[in-house]
Amino acid sequence: MGSGNAAVIDARVDSALNFLYQTYPGTVDLGQRAAGILVMPVVTEAGLGLGGSFGTGALRVGNSTVDYYSATSASAGLQIGAQQYSHVLFFMTQDALAQFRQSPGWVAGADIEYAANAQGDVLRADTTTSLSPVIAVVFGQSGLRLGATVEGTKYTRIIP
8 A cells, every 4th residue: 555545644633632632631641641642533433224333543651643444333223324523532541552463353342431421521541540541532524423333343453
């Protein structure tokens, strides 16, 4: 595929992170405390009968990209239409980050904490780090996607 795709993914990751941090300043603290951050800048969710989603993104440690990943999920149920959104996973411990990086295909489980509560408030890092080693934020241009979940999403390392 070549390095051009990596540059495109990195630019999208930068843009998504900047949007997240500017729009929801409470997430800046999460980013600073996280051992690593997986950014999926554009995930397209499409459905006509059976649905699914797909996106590519990057894992950042410090301010550097260390790996690229694809995210895929499948869902059953009545769905019509398509929408795009972004999500970011904050790995709050070195152990959680290591488990993610060592897995050939890491699947998000029910143990992920979401950084936004039902009122749309972004929880502060000091309250969330004690709750879960992995914290997710799901957002789009229209705002936080409350009730959206990354559970069942499979992340696979790719070479762009």
